[in-house]
Amino acid sequence: MPAVVIVGAQWGDEGKGKATDLLGESVDFVVKPNGGNNAGHTVVVKGEKFELKLLPAGILSPQVTPVIGNGVVVNLEALFEEIESLSSRGVDTGRLRISANAHIVAPYHQTLDKVTERFLGSRAIGTTGRGIGPAYMDKAGRLGIRVQDLFDESILRQKVEGALRQKNELLVKLFNRRAVEVEEITQGLLAYAERLRPMVVDTTELLNSALDRGEVVLMEGGQATYLDVDHGTYPFVTSSNPTAGGACTGSGIGPTRIDRVIGIVKAYTTRVGAGPFPTELFDQWGEFLQKTGGEVGVNTGRPRRCGWYDAPMIRHAGRINGFTDIVLTKLDVLTGIEEIPLCVAYDVDGVIYHDMPMTQTEFHHAVPVYETMPGWTEDIRSCRTLEDLPENARAYVQRLEELAGCRISAIGVGPDREDTIAVHDLLPGPGEARSLPAA
Ligand code: GDP
Ligand code: IMO
Ligand code: MG
Numbered sequence: 353m354p355a356v357v358i359v360g361a362q363w364g365d366e367g368k369g370k371a372t373d374l375l376g377e378s379v380d381f382v383v384k385p386n387g388g389n390n391a392g393h394t395v396v397v398k399g400e401k402f403e404l405k406l407l408p409a410g411i412l413s414p415q416v417t418p419v420i421g422n423g424v425v426v427n428l429e430a431l432f433e434e435i436e437s438l439s440s441r442g443v444d445t446g447r448l449r450i451s452a453n454a455h456i457v458a459p460y461h462q463t464l465d466k467v468t469e470r471f472l473g474s475r476a477i478g479t480t481g482r483g484i485g486p487a488y489m490d491k492a493g494r495l496g497i498r499v500q501d502l503f504d505e506s507i508l509r510q511k512v513e514g515a516l517r518q519k520n521e522l523l524v525k526l527f528n529r530r531a532v533e534v535e536e537i538t539q540g541l542l543a544y545a546e547r548l549r550p551m552v553v554d555t556t557e558l559l560n561s562a563l564d565r566g567e568v569v570l571m572e573g574g575q576a577t578y579l580d581v582d583h584g585t586y587p588f589v590t591s592s593n594p595t596a597g598g599a600c601t602g603s604g605i606g607p608t609r610i611d612r613v614i615g616i617v618k619a620y621t622t623r624v625g626a627g628p629f630p631t632e633l634f635d636q637w638g639e640f641l642q643k644t645g646g647e648v649g650v651n652t653g654r655p656r657r658c659g660w661y662d663a664p665m666i667r668h669a670g671r672i673n674g675f676t677d678i679v680l681t682k683l684d685v686l687t688g689i690e691e692i693p694l695c696v697a698y699d700v701d702g703v704i705y706h707d708m709p710m711t712q713t714e715f716h717h718a719v720p721v722y723e724t725m726p727g728w729t730e731d732i733r734s735c736r737t738l739e740d741l742p743e744n745a746r747a748y749v750q751r752l753e754e755l756a757g758c759r760i761s762a763i764g765v766g767p768d769r770e771d772t773i774a775v776h777d778l779l780p781g782p783g784e785a786r787s788l789p790a791a
Pocket of ligand 3: 364
């Protein structure tokens, strides 16, 4: 013990990478439990910018063993590209370990992702086009290919054959594309096998033994609560479970071993791709947040949709994940706004909801009920304690804490690792009783 989970509380890009990096020096293992190279985490270390997609952000901390968990879907080309790019910048990637049970994203998954989106027309999800959905479909449909299959050529060929039989029908007859050759895929995957072999282990054994020894394991969730296939704004979601429960499944660490669940919350709201977004702004303030916050997707380069803070969403996220702590990010982006609106409830066709409405239709109709907080103009980037913050910024944070029903344990005031206000320890001390969620 202890095991700690990091979860995005909104629609992604809350700053999970920076939070993981912040804890990097105090943890032994960082495991990515879900998603694949659809993620995009920017970490700034002493002015140097790193962009991670498939690899956990923990790879940037020299003493951390980074782990790709069983719940991840791995695109091997993207994996080795990212490893090479980091290695060329002096990052030691030799400690990376990958679960033998993780699934593979094959080239046909990417093709299917793109043609399916086109087929959906106006109902398209706006996926990252990385083949994530089709790879998880194959996993659930028992047609997936796992990392371990690369070490048994005959099994691999059989599985590729099984997967392609149905897909080629779809590709040719429905989507008017060319059929994919079994041998081309099999050989393409086999080409990575020997490079992959030394990294592949039983990661559940690795992580649980580490916990037995008292080492610290951090689970770094990709995506976020409202992109969760069960709890998100379905169907405008990703195809994995980025919530805290998914972190257990995706890494093979039992829920009883988790000590902290840290929700990463942006001081406003952003979203990439399609789907409902009650506090979305279409005026100059949306543009202000987009520009000042540098809100452009790391993965696809799409501008992120921007809106005010949505308190009912965060309170609900706190419940379903069991947040013990919140890390509030990008408070500095709000500097200079005279009056900051924050959504405290929804008006759904005349009925006021203080919590998330039950149905997607109601959420689509939700009109935010705002209260406003006075803003501040002082540059807060150099603040390192709560007392350093201007009074109005402190009051904004306090109000968010009240509305979330969970303590805010750290506050981001800039992109660099150093630009952080530490309020409470994010990791439990030795022998410390686990903190129960306040939500
Ligand atoms: P992730 O996917 O949750 O890891 O988040 P992203 O990296 O996609 O997006 C967060 C962006 O905000 C990145 O560019 C970070 O460098 C940046 N960032 C993180 N925390 C802060 C903060 O407190 N202030 C500012 N200004 N930028 C931040
Ligand atoms: P990080 O980890 C923001 C969104 C896509 C799309 C939907 C489905 O950086 O927070 P997918 O390719 O997963 O099938 O796309 O999910 N999406 C993200 N949005 N941040 C992410 O990751 C995302 N990963 C997927 O834009 O709307
Ligand atoms: Mg991101």
